[in-house]
Amino acid sequence: MATLAHSFVRQEVLPRVADEGDENGMGFVIIHPGELGVSILAHWWIQGSVLCQHIYRKLYSATEPMDTVKRPVIACVWELALMNAEQEAWRKTMMKGEPNPLGYMGAWADFEAA
Structure with missing residues (x-):
C-alpha cells in the first residue's frame, strides 16, 4: 500500500x-486499508x-480504481478525524504572523485511534 501511495502521489x-x-x-x-478496499487521500x-x-479508492475485488469524480467521496469518519487534526495543527502553527513549518510537521493527532 505504501508503494501504491508513493506511485499515486508521484504520478497523479x-x-x-x-x-x-x-x-x-x-x-x-x-x-x-478498509474492509472492502484501500483509500489513499x-x-x-x-x-x-x-x-x-x-x-484514490479501489475495492480489493476490483481491477480498476473507483471513479472519484462520479462518486465524489470526501472521507470516512476515521479519515475525517485525521483531517481535522491536520487542520488544527495547520491553524495553530502556520496561521500566524510567523508561520512555523517545523511545528506543523512535528504536530501529532491528539486522539486515540479506534
Missing part, C-alpha cells in the same frame, strides 16, 4: 499540485489556508 498528485500552483509546499497523505495546502484533496 504532484502534477496536479504543480499545474494548480499557489501551493505552500506542505501536505499530508492518509492510507486507509492526498492533501496539500494552497493560498495559506485552503486544503486541496485528490483521492
Whole structure:
C-alpha cells in the first residue's frame, strides 16, 4: 500500500499540485486499508489556508480504481478525524504572523485511534 501511495502521489498528485500552483509546499497523505478496499487521500495546502484533496479508492475485488469524480467521496469518519487534526495543527502553527513549518510537521493527532 505504501508503494501504491508513493506511485499515486508521484504520478497523479504532484502534477496536479504543480499545474494548480499557489501551493505552500506542505501536505499530508492518509492510507486507509478498509474492509472492502484501500483509500489513499492526498492533501496539500494552497493560498495559506485552503486544503486541496485528490483521492484514490479501489475495492480489493476490483481491477480498476473507483471513479472519484462520479462518486465524489470526501472521507470516512476515521479519515475525517485525521483531517481535522491536520487542520488544527495547520491553524495553530502556520496561521500566524510567523508561520512555523517545523511545528506543523512535528504536530501529532491528539486522539486515540479506534
